Amino acid sequence: MEFEKRKLEWLEFELLEDYFHLFDGSFMRHGGVSEGRFASLNLSASVGDHPDNVKVNKELVRETVGVSKLIFANQVHGNNIVEVVKGLDHIPNADGLFTQEKDVGLVITHADCQAAIFYNPEIEAIAALHVGWKGLVQNLYKKCVDLFISKGSKLHDIIVCVSPSLGKCHAEFVNYKKELPEDFWSYKDEKDHFDLKAIAKKQLMDAGVYEGNIEISDVCTYAAKDDFFSHRRDKETGRNATVIAINSR
Numbered sequence: 339m340e341f342e343k344r345k346l347e348w349l350e351f352e353l354l355e356d357y358f359h360l361f362d363g364s365f366m367r368h369g370g371v372s373e374g375r376f377a378s379l380n381l382s383a384s385v386g387d388h389p390d391n392v393k394v395n396k397e398l399v400r401e402t403v404g405v406s407k408l409i410f411a412n413q414v415h416g417n418n419i420v421e422v423v424k425g426l427d428h429i430p431n432a433d434g435l436f437t438q439e440k441d442v443g444l445v446i447t448h449a450d451c452q453a454a455i456f457y458n459p460e461i462e463a464i465a466a467l468h469v470g471w472k473g474l475v476q477n478l479y480k481k482c483v484d485l486f487i488s489k490g491s492k493l494h495d496i497i498v499c500v501s502p503s504l505g506k507c508h509a510e511f512v513n514y515k516k517e518l519p520e521d522f523w524s525y526k527d528e529k530d531h532f533d534l535k536a537i538a539k540k541q542l543m544d545a546g547v548y549e550g551n552i553e554i555s556d557v558c559t560y561a562a563k564d565d566f567f568s569h570r571r572d573k574e575t576g577r578n579a580t581v582i583a584i585n586s587r
Contacts, residue, residue, distance in 0.1 A: 339351075339352065339355065341363070345368065345369035346365060346366075346368065346369035346370075346379065346398060346399070346402050347365070347366040347368050347369060347565075348363035348364055348365040348366060348402075349363065349364045349366070349501075349502070349555065349557075350362055350363050351455075351499035351553050351555075352553060353497050353499055353551065353553045354457060354497065354499060357457070357459060359584060359585050360457065360464075360582070360583070360584060360585070361403045361404065361405070361443070361581065361582065361583045361585060362455055362457075362499065362581070362582045363403075363580070363581055364453065364501040364502055364555070364578065364579075364580040365379060365381070365399060365578060365579045365580070365581070366379070366565040366566060366578070367379050367380070367565060367566060367567055367576065367578060368565070369398065370391070370394070370395040370398060371391050371394045371395060372387050372388075372391040372392070372395060372576060373391070375572065375574055375575050375576070376391070376575065376576040377576075378395075379395050379398070379399075379576075379578075379579075380392060380395060380567070380576030380577060381395055381396060381399065381445070381447050381576070381577050381578070381579040382447045382576065382577035385574070385575070385576060385577060386574060387576060396408060399443075399445075399579060399581065400443065403443045403581055403583050404583075404585055405441050405442060405443045405583045405585065406441045406442070407441070407442050407443065408442075408443040408445050408581070409422050409429065409435055409437075409442055409443065409444055409445060410429070410445045410447065411429055411431075411432040411433060411434070411435050411445075411446070411466075411468065412429060412430070412431050412432065413431075413432070413433050413446070413447065413468045414431045414432075414433065415433065415468075415470055415472040415473065416431060416432070416433050416472075416476070417433065417434075417473065417476040417477075417478050417481055418430070418431060418432040418433060418434065419432060419433070419434030419435070419436055419465070419467075419478075419481060419482060419485055420432040420434065420435055420436070421436045421437065422435055422436065422437035422439060422442060422444065423437070423439065424439060433467060433468040433469070433473060433478060434465060434466065434467045434468070434478060434481070434482055435465060435466050436456075436463065436464070436465040436482070436485055437463070437464060437465075438461070438462055438463045438464075438489075439584075440584045440585065440586040441583070441584075441585065441586040442583060442584075443581045443582070443583035444464060444465065444466035444581065444582050444583065445466065445579050445580070445581050446466045446467065446468045446501075446579065446580050446581075447468075447577035447578065447579050448468060448501065448503070448559075448577060448578055448579075448580065449559065449566075449567040449568055449569040449575060449576065449577050449578060450470070450503060450504040450559050450560065450568050450569050450570050450571075451468055451469060451470035451473070451503060451504070452467075452468075452469040452470070452473075452500050452501060452503040452534070452535075452538055453466065453467070453468060453469075453500070453501040453503070453578075453579075453580035454466070454467040454469055454479070454482075454498055454499065454500045454501070454538070455467075455498070455499050455501075455580060455582040456482055456486065456496060456497070456498050456582075457496075457497045457582065458486055458491045458495045458496050458497070459495065459497075460491070460492065460495045461486075461489060461490050461491055461495075462584060463486060463489055463491065464582045464583070464584060465482055465485070465486070465582075466580065466581075466582055467479070467482055469500075469538065471509075471511070471517070471518065471532075471534060474522075474534060474537055474538065474541065475517075475518065475519060475522075477541055477545075479498075479538065479541045479542050479545055480541060480544070480545040483496060483542070483545040483546060483547060484545070493546040493547065493548070494548055494551070496546075496547050496548075496551060497551045497553075498542055498547055498551065498552050498553070499552075499553045499554075499555075500535070500538055500552075500553070500554040500555060501555055501578075501580040502555045502557035502558070502559050502562065502565075502566055502578075503534070503535065503555070503557075503558075503559055504534060504558060504559055504560055504568075504570060505535070505556075505557075505558030505559075505560065505561060506527070506531050506532065506533040506534070506535070506536075507531065507558060507560075507561065508531070508558060508560035508561065508570060508571070509531050509532045509533070509534050510529065510530050510531050510532075511526075511530055511531075511532055512530055514526065514530060514532065518532070522537055525537050535554050535556075538554060539552055539554060559571075559578070566578050
């Protein structure tokens with residue numbers, strides 16, 4: 339489902355549409371102030387864009403989400419998940435954020451990698467993950483499911499939605515025998531293209547998430563040039579943002 343506000347555009351997930359106190363969205367690249375290869379809603383300050391532009395873009399997103407604070411992780415393609423609690427001033431290197439706090443937006447920046455958001459309405463907990471191929475190799479999805487379980491969650495209450503990301507048509511891995519485990523190889527075609535979205539779904543289901551509680555966008559960031567940044571397509575480019583938040587009002 340596509341939404342627009344103040345020239346910002348984002349996609350929301352059908353599985354979460356009945357939770358009116360929740361904001362979920364994968365923002366497209368429109369409506370910001372960045373220029374050139376970062377045009378226009380670039381949300382990363384580490385890709386060469388002017389920091390003032392990124393600051394304005396972040397504020398536009400914060401106002402749209404309707405929260406007091408956005409929390410960004412310093413993403414390093416690892417498997418660390420940080421719990422966001424009141425008073426947390428510094429986020430260490432992490433590729434996952436978890437919270438049960440309200441009025442806080444968890445943000446993942448991405449340009450081909452999967453940005454996954456988790457929600458459990460029974461324990462009012464949310465999480466956001468940055469999952470590239472390295473995150474899949476490390477099975478970051480299972481680690482996040484296990485974290486929810488440790489917080490009292492039941493498997494059937496966990497909802498997972500995955501953002502637009504690199505589609506099989508452009509996910510070529512010529513060195514896959516060195517980079518990817520053998521159990522991924524069955525997801526390869528004859529051109530060494532891998533279905534990373536199918537791998538994500540398999541890992542989630544193996545971790546115990548119900549198939550009906552999984553929604554994975556079929557949009558390929560590489561192919562959708564007008565709407566999404568893609569590192570694999572453009573190399574030096576901006577970053578999209580996927581956000582989830584429990585609103586306090």
